Amino acid sequence: MDDDGFEPRLGRLGKGKGRYVGRVVRATNLARGSGQSPLGRKHFTGARNGRGAGAGGVLAGRDGLASWRQRRVTIKTRLVRLSGRGIAGAAAHLQYLKRDGVTRDGERGTLYGPDSDRVEGSAFLKRGDGDRHQFRFIVSAEDGDQYPNLKPFTRTLMREMERDLGTKLDWVAVDHFNTAHPHTHIVLRGREESGRDLVIAKDYIARGMRERACEIVRRDLGLRSDHEIAAQLRREMGQERLTSLDRRFIREQAANGLVEARARDPFDQTLRAGRLQTLKAMGLATPIGGDHWRLSDEAEAALREMGRRGDIIAALNQAVTRAGIERPLSQRCEFEQARSETLVGRLVERGLSDELGDRHFMIVDGIDGRTHYVDIGKGENVELLPVGSILAVKARLPEIRTSDRTIVDIAAAHGGRYDVDTHLRHDPSATESFAATHVRRLEALRRIDPGIERAADGSWRIAPDHLERVRRCEALRAKDRPVEIEPLSTMPLGAQIGHNGATWLDRTLIEDQAFEGEGFGSDVAAARLQRRAWLVGQGLATETDGVTRFASGMVTTLQRRELLRVAAQLSGELGMEFAEARTGAKVEGIYRRGLNIGGQKFALIEKSREFTLVPWRPVLERGLGQPVTGIVRESGISWSIGRQRGMEIS
Structure with missing residues (x-):
């Protein structure tokens, strides 16, 4: 094709793989060069495309009140494209939001909407079937604990958004009180009242929505009083974490090369002097004469790390206390993400280290006799496991394959x-x-x-x-996703001792793994002795002169016992016959769900008149509710998802 030629392609803008509009914007900005255009205008970014652009600009341009008196609101926004699992993924998200322990009373959360305190998630999802995308917001007011009920605040915010965006909004929300700051999860359909895709201007999402929320809190609670401000600042003087006082010091040093302890206001001077003395004791600030100080170059990073470590220690101690585990402080530690060995242990608790960032952690009672705090990253990447599950944790190290x-x-x-x-x-x-x-x-x-x-x-x-x-x-x-979590068994250790099916304990016995020491390791060693005696009583093992010999195919026998028992129950529930999958056989049907059988996960595959159970793999979740086809092999199953040109997963 010559320099003047071009190839026209039909289709609406933004439809194709290359996202034509985005490519045009990038090319335009690149042609203009860095900085501003000759006319002094900023580059076009598309930030004002969509509904709410005008309101977002006006709200962001308002002269803010003094930062000390302003009541702040944090809003985390995520746009989710409903592709792949689609509504199934959205349903899983709503179930997660309604999980146990999120209300003030520690009960399950409840979905509510514009006009009702209790709405059905299934009805909301049905209305959204076919939507291109969803908006998910987490709204956290700094003084949210002063609201006896967050529902009026949320409904007022959504009404204000409807006025700003010029369209009726379809949304559901859940209030959470399981963190230091009460907050609300809002799920908004990506459809306008007219039925078109809802596109919200980036300016409004980035600043306008937050300003609206701050305005509502200010109307409801008023500006912060001198007493509230003073109480907060006094608490900050001795904290081992990054505080608002530290941020002021960092800005001052960046501008002036130093920090002054002196201030016109006596209270402010007391705060500054007190905080600088605390930083000096930490080795993060040095007096350089008179009232002048200099912060360490590592001060901000060090204070952030101190805060993170403090949160980890608090989470560990609370979990150990709640679970009734007796471990010395020296045996409570953070799992080292760079370690090469695998941590095996019992799940004590799963929690949120940062709900706004959707970062989760697990407390694992290891067979090494220590209780570990494990950062597992984004919660959506790790399946929910029941407390008491036995799992293996291995650091996920970035590598080129x-x-x-x-x-x-x-x-x-x-x-x-x-x-x-x-x-x-x-x-x-x-x-x-x-x-x-x-x-x-x-x-x-x-x-x-x-x-x-x-x-x-x-x-x-x-x-x-x-x-x-x-x-x-x-x-x-x-x-x-900093770690890989491998569920070894969802069955608690005590339940495995007399379980009439294959267990994790059986595998450790056959592989002759050694367990000793303290804590959970000693619990496993004791449970293995009891399980061995049970197997001998069942005729699946023999013991002669202190040597235990296990029957050939013992684990397979136990697995099949339980598989047939669960299959018989499912047959009655589904009204279908069970067809056992044999090696070399073809498996085809609709993938309905995964289920745990004897500590292992199986996939339920339905045909018109029968069903089968085969080993589950995570990739099957992409085909939830869809036809799947596979060949059973000793090494696993090669799957094809879809009726025809599906995706093959080996």
């Missing part, structure tokens, strides 16, 4: 392009399904880095710095 290097090598030999056909020509010994795993790897990376680009002909453009891009993508993924 062999498939990444293979892609780079093949692309280097073929003009910087990669696709399945090129792979097969380059390596005749490779199979098409093997090459397809490399394509899925590129698709997963592109969701993190849009710069990893697929061409219109389906091939991939592999940049010279591809491996460095992969390294950055893996680092981002590790931040959201």
Whole structure:
């Protein structure tokens, strides 16, 4: 094609893979260069596209009241595209919001809406079936604990948003009181009253909505009083974490090169002097003569880390106390994310370290005799396990995979392009399904880095710095999912001793794993002795001269016993016959759900008149409610999701 030629393609803007509008915006800004345009106007960013742009600009441009007296509100916004699992994923999110222990009384949360204190999530989801996207907000007022009930505040905020956006909004909400700051989760449909997609201007989401919320809190509670401000600042003087006083000091030092303890207001001077003395004791501030001080370059990072460590210690101590576990303080520790060995233990508790950021933690009572705090990252990435489950935790270390290097090598030999056909020509010994795993790897990376680009002909453009891009993508993924959690058994240890089915204890006995020491490790050792005696009584093991011999296929026998028992129960519930899956057989039907059987997870696959149970894999959740097809092999099952050209998962 010559320089003046072009290739027209039909379709509405923003529909295609390349997101045409976004590409035009980026190209326009790149052509203008950095900084501002010659006319002094800022670059076009699209921030004012969508509903609420005018209101967002007006609200953000208001002269704010003094920051000390302002009642602040934090709003976390997430736009979720309802693709893949779609409504099933949205339903799981609502169930999570309604989990136990989130109300003031420690009960389950309740969904409410504009006109009712109790609404059905299923009705909301049914209305949203077919929506392109959802908005999810977490609204946390700094003084939310002063509201006896957050529902009026939330409804007022949503009415104000309707006026700002010029359309009726369809939403549900849940109030949570399980953190230091009460807050509200709001799920908003991505549809206007007219039925079109709801697009909200970035300016309104970033600033306008927060200003509206602050305005409502100010009307309800008034400005903060001198007494409230003084009480908060006194608490900050001795805290081992980053405080508002520290932020003021950091800004002053950046502007003037130093910090002054002296102030015109006597109370302010007392606060400044007191806090600087506390920082001096921590080794983070040094007097340089008179009333002048200098903060350490590491002060901000060190104070943030102190705050994080304090939160970890508090969470550990509270969990150990609630669970009645007796462990010395020296045996309560944080799981080291860089460690190479695997932590095996019992789940004591799961909680939120940062609900606004959706960061979760687990408290794990390890077989090493220590109780561990484990940062598990984004909660949506880790399935909910019952307390008492036995699990293995391993750090997820960012790494470049062999498939990444293979892609780079093949692309280097073929003009910087990669696709399945090129792979097969380059390596005749490779199979098409093997090459397809490399394509899925590129698709997963592109969701993190849009710069990893697929061409219109389906091939991939592999940049010279591809491996460095992969390294950055893996680092981002590790931040959201720092550990791998492998459920070993959802059955508590005590229940496994006499369980008439396969258990985790059986596997440890056959593999002759050693368990000793203190804490949960000694509990496991004692349970193994009792389980061994039960197996001998069942004729599944023999003991001679202190040596235990287990029957051949013992675990398989126990697994089949329980599988058939659960299948008989399901057969009565579903009104269908159970068809046992044999090695080499083809399995096809609708994937309905996963269920735990004897500490292992199985997938329920339904046909028109029968059902089967096969080992579950996480990738099946992408095909929830869809037809799936697979071949049972000893090493696992290769799945195809969808009726025809589905995605094969080996």
